[in-house]
Amino acid sequence: MDVGLGMVIAITGAALAVILPGIGSALGVGLVGETASGVVAEDPEKFGKLLILQALPGTQGIYGLLAGFLIIMKLGLLGKMIAVSVEAGTAVLGAACPIAIVGLISAIIQAKVAAAGVGVVAKRPEEMGKAIILAAMVETYAVLALLTTILLLNGISV
Amino acid sequence: MGKVKMSKLTVVSHTKYREKLFSVLQHLRAVHLEEVSKTPPIVDEEKLSELNHSLTQLKYAISSLLKFKKKKRSPIETFVELDHRMPISKSRREEVAKSFIGNINNFSSEIKKGENKLAELNSEIAQIEEKKESMQKFLFLDVPLSKIGETSQTNILLVRIKDAELKKIAKHSEHIAFEIMQKGPSLTVILVVAKGFEKELKKYKYEPINLPKVEFDGTPAEIIKELERKRVKLIEEKEQTTESLKEFLKQLEKAQITYDYLMSEKKKLEATKKLLFTKQTFTLAGWVPTNRVDEVKRAAEKATDKVCYIKVEEASPKEHPPILLKNNWLSKPFEIVTTTFGLPNYFESDPTPYLAPFFFVFTGLCLTEAGYGIVLAIGALILGWKIKQMRSFAFLLFLIGVSTTIAGALIGSWFGGLIPLKPIWFDSFKYPLTFLILSLVIGIVHLVWGLLVKFYEEMKAGRIFSAFADSITWAVLLLSISGIIAGSNGVLSSSATKILTYVAGGDVLILILTQGRFEKSIFKKLITGVLSLYGLIGYLSDVLSYSRLLALGMATGVVALIVDELAKLSMSIPIIGIVAAIGVLIIGHLFNLIISTLGAYIHSSRLQYVEFFSKFFEGGGKYFKPFSSADVYTKEVQ
Numbered sequence: 001m002d003v004g005l006g007m008v009i010a011i012t013g014a015a016l017a018v019i020l021p022g023i024g025s026a027l028g029v030g031l032v033g034e035t036a037s038g039v040v041a042e043d044p045e046k047f048g049k050l051l052i053l054q055a056l057p058g059t060q061g062i063y064g065l066l067a068g069f070l071i072i073m074k075l076g077l078l079g080k081m082i083a084v085s086v087e088a089g090t091a092v093l094g095a096a097c098p099i100a101i102v103g104l105i106s107a108i109i110q111a112k113v114a115a116a117g118v119g120v121v122a123k124r125p126e127e128m129g130k131a132i133i134l135a136a137m138v139e140t141y142a143v144l145a146l147l148t149t150i151l152l153l154n155g156i157s158v
Numbered sequence: 159m160g161k162v163k164m165s166k167l168t169v170v171s172h173t174k175y176r177e178k179l180f181s182v183l184q185h186l187r188a189v190h191l192e193e194v195s196k197t198p199p200i201v202d203e204e205k206l207s208e209l210n211h212s213l214t215q216l217k218y219a220i221s222s223l224l225k226f227k228k229k230k231r232s233p234i235e236t237f238v239e240l241d242h243r244m245p246i247s248k249s250r251r252e253e254v255a256k257s258f259i260g261n262i263n264n265f266s267s268e269i270k271k272g273e274n275k276l277a278e279l280n281s282e283i284a285q286i287e288e289k290k291e292s293m294q295k296f297l298f299l300d301v302p303l304s305k306i307g308e309t310s311q312t313n314i315l316l317v318r319i320k321d322a323e324l325k326k327i328a329k330h331s332e333h334i335a336f337e338i339m340q341k342g343p344s345l346t347v348i349l350v351v352a353k354g355f356e357k358e359l360k361k362y363k364y365e366p367i368n369l370p371k372v373e374f375d376g377t378p379a380e381i382i383k384e385l386e387r388k389r390v391k392l393i394e395e396k397e398q399t400t401e402s403l404k405e406f407l408k409q410l411e412k413a414q415i416t417y418d419y420l421m422s423e424k425k426k427l428e429a430t431k432k433l434l435f436t437k438q439t440f441t442l443a444g445w446v447p448t449n450r451v452d453e454v455k456r457a458a459e460k461a462t463d464k465v466c467y468i469k470v471e472e473a474s475p476k477e478h479p480p481i482l483l484k485n486n487w488l489s490k491p492f493e494i495v496t497t498t499f500g501l502p503n504y505f506e507s508d509p510t511p512y513l514a515p516f517f518f519v520f521t522g523l524c525l526t527e528a529g530y531g532i533v534l535a536i537g538a539l540i541l542g543w544k545i546k547q548m549r550s551f552a553f554l555l556f557l558i559g560v561s562t563t564i565a566g567a568l569i570g571s572w573f574g575g576l577i578p579l580k581p582i583w584f585d586s587f588k589y590p591l592t593f594l595i596l597s598l599v600i601g602i603v604h605l606v607w608g609l610l611v612k613f614y615e616e617m618k619a620g621r622i623f624s625a626f627a628d629s630i631t632w633a634v635l636l637l638s639i640s641g642i643i644a645g646s647n648g649v650l651s652s653s654a655t656k657i658l659t660y661v662a663g664g665d666v667l668i669l670i671l672t673q674g675r676f677e678k679s680i681f682k683k684l685i686t687g688v689l690s691l692y693g694l695i696g697y698l699s700d701v702l703s704y705s706r707l708l709a710l711g712m713a714t715g716v717v718a719l720i721v722d723e724l725a726k727l728s729m730s731i732p733i734i735g736i737v738a739a740i741g742v743l744i745i746g747h748l749f750n751l752i753i754s755t756l757g758a759y760i761h762s763s764r765l766q767y768v769e770f771f772s773k774f775f776e777g778g779g780k781y782f783k784p785f786s787s788a789d790v791y792t793k794e795v796q
Binding site for chain 1: 757
């Protein structure tokens with residue numbers, strides 16, 4: 001069947017939900033990785049601990065993928081495509097916005113906290129749990145955004 | 159339950175017994191020493207610096223030797239350091255160390271010599287290899303290198319030159335002779351130039367080639383052969399040195415034992431700084447777990463031939479006894495959640511047993527994937543079976559696995575949709591709102607539980623009015639408002655809702671009247687009371703924070719579903735479809751399992767620290783660190 005304007009807008013929503021948090025996570029994971037490499041050069045034994053810190057800003061990308069996939073399933077893109085009105089398509093785009101925008105920004109900011117946490121692991125490895133929790137505080141808002149996106153998508157009937 | 163009770167111990171005895179008493183206490187590992195005097199007494203600095211010198215020497219030698227020891231590292235060691243320390247008795251350690259101490263200087267200087275030799279050899283080998291490399295480019299020359307250079311009548315040069323340019327030079331055949339050594343885009347040529355012609359030659363375009371300098375003569379091929387011979391000889395020498403260093407590995411164990419022995423001696427000297435001395439006596443103070451007081455007392459009396467005065471007291475509220483957590487087998491694995499945040503202070507309860515059931519439920523809901531739960535539980539069993547040191551953490555992981563399996567079977571899925579089992583209670587994908595309400599209700603229960611813990615703590619401390627005014631009031635308000643919201647959705651009957659409204663109203667009144675009780679003027683009391691109602695906003699955001707249980711729980715399920723879809727897509731690849739699909743399934747699910755478990759652990763911890771602990775937990779305790787012998791390379795057994 002033809003792809004209507006509504007479908008195009010909805011797909012844009014799915015694409016943004018994956019693209020923006022993906023960019024944020026890529027930047028974030030990269031930033032923490034750079035900082036961590038300095039410590040690994042001095043003390044390779046700390047690799048495992050630092051890897052966990054590096055993984056923290058990566059979750060936003062997964063949340064984005066998750067939201068994108070929910071939209072793909074909703075539109076039936078993996079099986080039988082359904083007709084989407086312009087209104088419904090725009091609604092889907094709107095529903096994608098929370099995780100798209102908050103995911104992008106929170107990943108970068110979380111990465112800064114995690115990168116600072118690398119210093120904690122370098123100096124006092126036994127206090128690593130605290131560094132992780134500090135970074136996880138930022139992630140709360142990505143989780144809330146994801147939650148909103150899921151609930152909004154659940155509410156829209158296409 | 160929760161924490162070990164501590165008693166304060168004071169020992170006064172004659173100075174000559176100090177050494178012996180310290181030895182006994184070091185072995186007992188039961189006394190957390192405290193400073194008695196603010197001004198530390200003078201210790202034997204000479205002995206201290208002597209010890210430090212020996213320790214540095216040994217440390218260098220041991221770490222050099224460890225490089226030659228083949229290390230078997232399991233992949234798990236990337237994340238945790240495993241304990242490879244050898245158990246040893248106190249008397250054996252002393253015996254070995256005393257026989258080895260005289261040997262330290264010789265032992266470490268021999269190793270240092272060997273190490274330096276190795277470094278020298280390595281740099282020589284590297285130099286030779288570099289020369290060989292550069293000589294490789296001149297293999298086409300079949301004349302000895304010494305032939306190229308100045309003679310009495312001529313200059314012999316090796317140059318790179320263009321064909322046309324060479325032809326021009328060739329015209330001066332009375333001054334110049336040449337031989338082409340290598341052809342190519344430009345020629346490599348040996349030019350024989352008569353003296354006095356150099357100025358003329360500068361008019362032509364050519365590029366002189368510098369030959370690498372070598373300390374002996376021959377054609378490049380011969381030189382390379384000679385260099386190779388030298389290299390082999392150096393490598394042989396290097397192997398010999400390594401072998402002779404490896405001989406010292408036999409003494410490594412002794413060196414390590416001696417290191418620990420000397421380190422223990424050093425700890426004794428440093429602990430002396432915590433004592434108070436008079437001319438004839440010393441005073442020692444510290445904390446002892448109450449159940450070990452008798453044991454310590456008896457040992458101290460024995461060490462001092464009963465020439466001592468020992469006092470045991472209860473901890474007073476002004477003091478800060480150290481904390482040693484003690485929980486039963488079921489809540490013990492959750493201690494790590496508490497200690498990651500910090501230790502409780504001595505006069506409050508250990509929150510571990512309070513948070514354990516909730517942490518269990520939260521991690522399960524954050525994953526909500528029965529298949530993953532089973533994998534986690536089995537993985538944890540294997541981990542605990544293989545690595546004894548990680549038993550406690552493995553048990554925690556096992557509990558998380560069990561919880562995840564239960565949550566997954568009730569409202570989630572089995573590996574996405576791989577095993578088509580219907581959830582027993584409700585499908586979280588079809589009814590995310592029900593999942594959300596479930597999360598928030600669990601959150602309210604958690605918060606009310608936190609307030610009840612606070613109530614208990616205040617009652618225990620004898621602050622009965624605060625116990626009711628600051629915790630029960632909020633718990634009632636939280637519950638009654640939740641009830642009213644439930645009632646407005648038709649869950650409760652309208653008359654019940656009405657009663658709850660009155661309860662909430664009355665409660666608000668009590669809050670207004672009590673929350674300002676520390677202010678002086680009546681006016682300020684009322685204002686502070688009314689403003690305290692803003693606390694409700696705090697509680698609202700606390701409750702909403704639990705919605706992460708839904709978000710994370712669904713995230714695991716959806717990513718599992720994506721993995722399954724990808725596997726389905728890769729089935730369509732011809733021939734290798736099945737293999738590819740299985741690969742995608744294993745790698746995808748494993749990745750999701752690891753990332754989601756990490757997230758579940760972190761966010762379940764956060765709900766304890768930020769939402770739960772803020773209701774009652776003060777913290778600020780310090781670890782119980784008993785005075786003990788040093789166990790760097792070996793472990794002293796009791």
